[in-house]
Amino acid sequence: MPWWLWSLVVLLIAVFVLAIHDVFQKKHAILRNFPVIGHLRYLIEKIGPELRQYIVANNDEELPFSRDSRRFIYASAKKQNAYFGFGTDNDLNQPGYVLFRHAAFPHDPPPEEDADKLKMTKVLGESHGRAKAFQPESAVFVSAMSFGSLSAPAIESLNKGSAIAGNLHNTGEGGISKHHRHGGPLIYQLGTGYFGARNPDGTFSMDRMLASMDGTDVRAIEIKLSQGAKPGLGGVLPGGKVTPEIAEARGVEVGVTVKSPSRHNSFYDVPSMVAFIEEVANASGVPVGIKSAIGEQAFWHELAEHMASTGKGPDFISVDGGEGGTGAAPLPFSDHVALPFRQGFSEVYRAFAQQGLHEQITFMGAGRLGLPTEAMVAMAMGCDGIGVAREAMIAIGCVQAQKCHDGHCPTGVATQNRWLTRGLDPTLKSVRLANYVAELRHELVRLANAMGAEHPSQVDPAKVEIRLEANHVKPIREIYGYDPSW
Numbered sequence: 001m002p003w004w005l006w007s008l009v010v011l012l013i014a015v016f017v018l019a020i021h022d023v024f025q026k027k028h029a030i031l032r033n034f035p036v037i038g039h040l041r042y043l044i045e046k047i048g049p050e051l052r053q054y055i056v057a058n059n060d061e062e063l064p065f066s067r068d069s070r071r072f073i074y075a076s077a078k079k080q081n082a083y084f085g086f087g088t089d090n091d092l093n094q095p096g097y098v099l100f101r102h103a104a105f106p107h108d109p110p111p112e113e114d115a116d117k118l119k120m121t122k123v124l125g126e127s128h129g130r131a132k133a134f135q136p137e138s139a140v141f142v143s144a145m146s147f148g149s150l151s152a153p154a155i156e157s158l159n160k161g162s163a164i165a166g167n168l169h170n171t172g173e174g175g176i177s178k179h180h181r182h183g184g185p186l187i188y189q190l191g192t193g194y195f196g197a198r199n200p201d202g203t204f205s206m207d208r209m210l211a212s213m214d215g216t217d218v219r220a221i222e223i224k225l226s227q228g229a230k231p232g233l234g235g236v237l238p239g240g241k242v243t244p245e246i247a248e249a250r251g252v253e254v255g256v257t258v259k260s261p262s263r264h265n266s267f268y269d270v271p272s273m274v275a276f277i278e279e280v281a282n283a284s285g286v287p288v289g290i291k292s293a294i295g296e297q298a299f300w301h302e303l304a305e306h307m308a309s310t311g312k313g314p315d316f317i318s319v320d321g322g323e324g325g326t327g328a329a330p331l332p333f334s335d336h337v338a339l340p341f342r343q344g345f346s347e348v349y350r351a352f353a354q355q356g357l358h359e360q361i362t363f364m365g366a367g368r369l370g371l372p373t374e375a376m377v378a379m380a381m382g383c384d385g386i387g388v389a390r391e392a393m394i395a396i397g398c399v400q401a402q403k404c405h406d407g408h409c410p411t412g413v414a415t416q417n418r419w420l421t422r423g424l425d426p427t428l429k430s431v432r433l434a435n436y437v438a439e440l441r442h443e444l445v446r447l448a449n450a451m452g453a454e455h456p457s458q459v460d461p462a463k464v465e466i467r468l469e470a471n472h473v474k475p476i477r478e479i480y481g482y483d484p485s486w
């Protein structure tokens, strides 16, 4: 046999051995799903920074998550070195740039064993006397993403990881599945489809809601009015996607198309919404909140006035920024409907602070907040809990392929395709989620300490500044019209 034929045979054997190794290893979902060829991803990832740096984008340019942001998440999740060398490569003089005013004498750091612990400062449901009011162990939580938009092993990874890191895990509007039952404490989300809590005609059923919660670790219920990426829109789950598992979690028939209306059919205005919240809270005993993207302002003022005069209403309010993520949405809704997080959140916070209610309500937020700077700004603005959705996906292996809507997610995170999901190993990925959540908390504590505060919720919004133009910076307290007494 000629030498080149020998070489070809050796090469083919090597590729075969590599393929077998890739299919059976558990560390990298992408290699299990795409043996041999999946290595290209790592090669391109490796040389991509150099290529992009000179040809395409810089470290902070890509959206939704820049290379620096993704690197922070991957490195945190893998407990690798998340430090950056040589100094910043950002232009500190560009408009919109965030600057923190550090203290001459920083606050002492917590003891090393508590360095990545960060409780929420408020007790959820305390001001309304809910039977199961509680203080969340973690100010960072996994924001709503349903089983259906995410795969079974992805949900399992998030839930197991939440159990390790001690953070809340929001079920998303698709009900509570068996993959949500791995020890992570839950926020049960009720969307307009009332999945897991619906009668066959799509109306809400309290009995079914309580039955769904039975034997689970549901700590709070969130009634979803809207989400930042697709506010004011209903949803359709095509019959083909309603597998027996999904049907069981949602309380619908296998193979039959289900529609979620664009609004709730259990209430139609502020007083009826508050009455519904009270019914759900009384029946379940857990704190009940609402989640919304921010559009019309009048609603929030009416809700704040109603709460101030009746003493009733949501225990927590989750504000979703217009920059938020989704499994699938029409582009004009993702791009143009709803305010971005900071603007929307500040409008809501002001409405409640003007009624003196801001200390009684727990504020949560989401919308690319899962990075230390963004999360710190949000907390200085009064956000008590930081929701992470796509950042949590990245922590468990998402490569921002932006294929959540077509079932072809290459990492098995946002697809129901069995070949693709089998590559995702919940035992490994849950630890990555927990590592990332812990590191985000750690960075938040360090930033707060540098600004002289013990906890990020205590950071004075006067110490967080945003550059408006080259020689002009303004504290967020002034930009967003916060009264110093708040």
Ligand SMILES: Cc1cc2nc3c(=O)[nH]c(=O)nc-3n(C[C@H](O)[C@H](O)[C@H](O)COP(=O)(O)O)c2cc1C
Pocket: 143, 144, 145, 146, 149, 150, 171, 172, 173, 174, 189, 224, 226, 227, 228, 291, 320, 321, 323, 324, 325, 326, 327, 366, 367, 368, 369, 370, 387, 388, 389, 390, 391, 404, 414
């Ligand atoms: C795949 C996916 C599914 C989502 N499903 C829901 C959902 O069921 N209910 C909801 O309120 N928000 C849902 N969201 C929105 C997130 O909970 C979150 O509010 C938003 O993505 C902003 O957070 P992020 O920037 O950290 O992703 C989903 C987001 C993604 C990416």
